[in-house]
Amino acid sequence: MILLILLGVNLAATILLAFIGDRKRAPELNIICSGATFAASVFLALSVYEKGPIISGNGFFFVDAFNVYLAVLTAFVSMTTAIFSRRYMRVERSRGKVGHKGMRFYHAMYQLFIFAMLLALLTNNVGVLWIAMELATLATVLLVSLYRTPAAVEAAWKYFILCGVGIAQALFGTVLLYFAAERIFGEGSKGLLWTNLSAVADRLDPTVLSLAFIFFMVGYGTKVGLVPLHNWLPDAHSEGPTPISAVLSGLLLNVALYALIRVKVLVDGATHSHKAGYIMMVFGLLSILVASFSLLRQKDIKRMFAYSSIEHMGIATFAFGLGGPVATFGGLLHMLVHSLTKTTIFFTVGHASQMHSTQEMSSIEGLIKGNPLVGWGLMFGVVAIAGMPPFGVFTSEFLILTASIKNAPFFTPFFLLGIAVAFAALFRKVMPMAFGKVPDNQKPIRVAYVPVIVHMALILVLGIYLPTFLSQWFHMAVELLVR
Amino acid sequence: MNVSFAAQLNSVLAALILLTAFGLLAQRRIYGLLHIFALQGFFLSVSTAVVGYSAGLHHLYISALLTLTLKVIVLPYILYVLIHRLRIHKEVEEVVNIPTTMLIGIALVIYSYHLTAPIRELSDFITRSTLAVALATVMLGLLMMIIRKKAVTQIIGFLALENGLFFAATSATYGMPLVVELGVALDILIAAFIFGIFFFQIRTTFDTLDLKAMEKLKEEE
Numbered sequence: 001m002i003l004l005i006l007l008g009v010n011l012a013a014t015i016l017l018a019f020i021g022d023r024k025r026a027p028e029l030n031i032i033c034s035g036a037t038f039a040a041s042v043f044l045a046l047s048v049y050e051k052g053p054i055i056s057g058n059g060f061f062f063v064d065a066f067n068v069y070l071a072v073l074t075a076f077v078s079m080t081t082a083i084f085s086r087r088y089m090r091v092e093r094s095r096g097k098v099g100h101k102g103m104r105f106y107h108a109m110y111q112l113f114i115f116a117m118l119l120a121l122l123t124n125n126v127g128v129l130w131i132a133m134e135l136a137t138l139a140t141v142l143l144v145s146l147y148r149t150p151a152a153v154e155a156a157w158k159y160f161i162l163c164g165v166g167i168a169q170a171l172f173g174t175v176l177l178y179f180a181a182e183r184i185f186g187e188g189s190k191g192l193l194w195t196n197l198s199a200v201a202d203r204l205d206p207t208v209l210s211l212a213f214i215f216f217m218v219g220y221g222t223k224v225g226l227v228p229l230h231n232w233l234p235d236a237h238s239e240g241p242t243p244i245s246a247v248l249s250g251l252l253l254n255v256a257l258y259a260l261i262r263v264k265v266l267v268d269g270a271t272h273s274h275k276a277g278y279i280m281m282v283f284g285l286l287s288i289l290v291a292s293f294s295l296l297r298q299k300d301i302k303r304m305f306a307y308s309s310i311e312h313m314g315i316a317t318f319a320f321g322l323g324g325p326v327a328t329f330g331g332l333l334h335m336l337v338h339s340l341t342k343t344t345i346f347f348t349v350g351h352a353s354q355m356h357s358t359q360e361m362s363s364i365e366g367l368i369k370g371n372p373l374v375g376w377g378l379m380f381g382v383v384a385i386a387g388m389p390p391f392g393v394f395t396s397e398f399l400i401l402t403a404s405i406k407n408a409p410f411f412t413p414f415f416l417l418g419i420a421v422a423f424a425a426l427f428r429k430v431m432p433m434a435f436g437k438v439p440d441n442q443k444p445i446r447v448a449y450v451p452v453i454v455h456m457a458l459i460l461v462l463g464i465y466l467p468t469f470l471s472q473w474f475h476m477a478v479e480l481l482v483r
Numbered sequence: 484m485n486v487s488f489a490a491q492l493n494s495v496l497a498a499l500i501l502l503t504a505f506g507l508l509a510q511r512r513i514y515g516l517l518h519i520f521a522l523q524g525f526f527l528s529v530s531t532a533v534v535g536y537s538a539g540l541h542h543l544y545i546s547a548l549l550t551l552t553l554k555v556i557v558l559p560y561i562l563y564v565l566i567h568r569l570r571i572h573k574e575v576e577e578v579v580n581i582p583t584t585m586l587i588g589i590a591l592v593i594y595s596y597h598l599t600a601p602i603r604e605l606s607d608f609i610t611r612s613t614l615a616v617a618l619a620t621v622m623l624g625l626l627m628m629i630i631r632k633k634a635v636t637q638i639i640g641f642l643a644l645e646n647g648l649f650f651a652a653t654s655a656t657y658g659m660p661l662v663v664e665l666g667v668a669l670d671i672l673i674a675a676f677i678f679g680i681f682f683f684q685i686r687t688t689f690d691t692l693d694l695k696a697m698e699k700l701k702e703e704e
Contacts, residue, residue: 125662125663127659127660127662127663127666127667128662128663128666130663130667131663131666131667131669131670134667134670134674135670135673138670138673138674138677141677142677142680142681145681145684148684148687148688149688150688150689150697150699151699151700153681153684153685153688153689153697154697154699154700155700156681156684157634157681157685157694157697158697158700160677160678160681161628161637161641164641164674165625165628165641165644168621168641168644168645168648171648171667172618172621172648172651174659174663175648175651175652175655175656175659176602176655178652178655178656178659179602179606179655179656182656182657183605187540187657188660189660189662189663191660192659192660192663205605207601207602207605208601208602208605211598211601211602235700239700
């Protein structure tokens with residue numbers, strides 16, 4: 001019941017906002033709908049916390065500690081992003097960057113995107129998971145090209161084609177998985193339900209599942225933005241509207257990684273080896289290194305933070321590849337804190353580029369003097385994302401590092417090198433923007449205070465003290481993933 | 484129709500699908516591409532029906548019908564209308580080195596057979612030998628997307644790739660569950676509308692549907 005409300009709100013909002021998305025109160029409606037989704041997700045989480053995993057709708061939905069935490073995160077961040085989007089999109093609308101139809105389309109697709117991600121998280125059917133991932137891509141493709149500039153259209157086309165092809169590989173993987181399952185379950189939907197598959201994972205054919213994992217890795221890996229499949233990501237993040245960059249980076253990448261991890265559990269069970277883990281570690285490490293060195297060369301502010309997202313998804317992938325309770329715990333925490341931190345950064349970056357009417361970093365200056373919240377918010381976010389204590393990212397990276405030293409010492413130097421280079425690059429680029437005098441081209445705008453402050457508080461709290469319910473939750477999720 | 488006849492018929496259809504995949508690689512005229520694509524969809528649909536008949540699985544008829552409507556009628560029609568509206572039906576694409584492309588294609592087919600060998604040993608379906616063809620169709624679609632530089636041809640390559648996936652589903656597993664097949668079909672339909680919108684966006688922004696114009700977003704040296 002609560003599941004249907006959770007998914008239904010978004011779907012209803014999509015249809016409603018498609019018609020009234022440009023009315024005066026449409027952004028508020030967008031916030032209210034996202035807020036309702038968040039409330040429903042909290043109720044769902046509480047019932048999972050009390051009663052354990054839920055299977056409902058004839059096995060169509062499956063909710064356990066792992067996916068419910070991501071669902072709450074998705075609903076929460078989509079709510080705060082909707083609050084940010086209210087002021088941000090009003091400025092864009094008044095500057096004529098987007099028109100009447102554009103606004104309606106924007107609001108409708110925003111809700112559809114959230115719906116697709118929640119469906120991907122909560123479904124038990126691996127095939128439906130694929131469909132929802134594809135739907136999430138399709139909903140955001142035309143949002144990336146919302147401004148209709150040549151660069152935006154190019155970025156959207158790249159996103160459409162690369163993710164379309166990438167995710168097609170994942171469908172092939174799904175076919176192979178179903179092939180292996182059919183030998184046990186026979187014909188029908190039963191063979192695609194994750195709960196059934198994980199129960200018999202050790203009886204699935206190892207050769208077929210290894211082959212399937214390669215296709216899943218390439219397919220969902222493209223959506224996670226892992227190097228060398230990452231080419232669409234910096235373009236799509238830099239050319240779309242900033243609220244979309246925030247949710248793409250903070251949420252969609254997480255959902256894609258979630259899909260990959262679900263599959264990995266099955267493959268590990270079938271092959272009784274660590275092969276899938278090694279593949280993920282190599283992809284993750286490569287992403288960390290390539291992205292951190294690419295950070296140094298960026299001129300566009302949103303593009304730079306897009307590379308930072310690749311780096312952090314690399315870290316999380318590396319952690320899940322490592323396996324073991326400590327690294328998995330670190331990986332789960334990292335997905336959470338990266339999502340919160342990166343969206344904070346995108347909120348402030350969006351306002352900063354609106355104040356200067358450009359995304360070129362060389363033209364942005366004196367943010368702290370111009371608008372303390374934007375300036376300090378950006379500094380705060382960068383300090384946090386670079387992995388300085390006492391923020392959340394430090395905790396998760398420290399856990400992953402500890403596990404890496406213990407279990408994969410050979411990989412550790414590269415991991416550290418990547419983090420160090422990213423740290424240096426980010427500070428070199430951001431300091432001149434935050435400090436200095438207010439330049440002539442800076443115009444004051446009305447900014448969204450609430451989401452930035454709320455996110456900053458959460459990141460700080462998560463770094464200093466992990467609430468008991470959250471750590472228990474992660475322990476439950478770790479138990480599901482590590483066997 | 485006995486089982487071995489059905490298996491043979493299915494192999495012939497698989498060969499025809501592979502042939503059309505190569506045809507797409509070599510064809511330079513846009514209408515020609517469209518016809519070959521529709522033909523591929525038709526073979527796919529017939530093959531699905533044959534498998535459904537010989538294995539006695541009635542849900543495959545629905546999936547065959549779905550393929551017939553979507554891949555043979557709706558998508559080619561949408562593309563046809565788009566091509567007409569955009570006035571690009573007379574364009575001939577410059578494709579360099581068709582012989583080399585064909586050779587790469589053949590290598591990909593052999594590689595697909597190599598890759599699917601362990602699966603063929605496991606399966607006892609009549610369709611098991613066609614899984615390699617399905618994977619080859621996927622890879623040939625991918626190859627087409629890499630070498631072609633026009634937006635419309637890339638999309639046709641993408642849809643051919645999707646055909647390969649459908650074929651893989653019927654040959655490896657006698658079709659995915661109906662929920663999944665319907666969902667995938669819905670996604671493809673949405674994708675069709677999106678690329679339709681895209682063609683117009685690209686045309687109005689760049690004055691051409693040649694993707695060579697879109698090379699602005701790169702890492703600067």
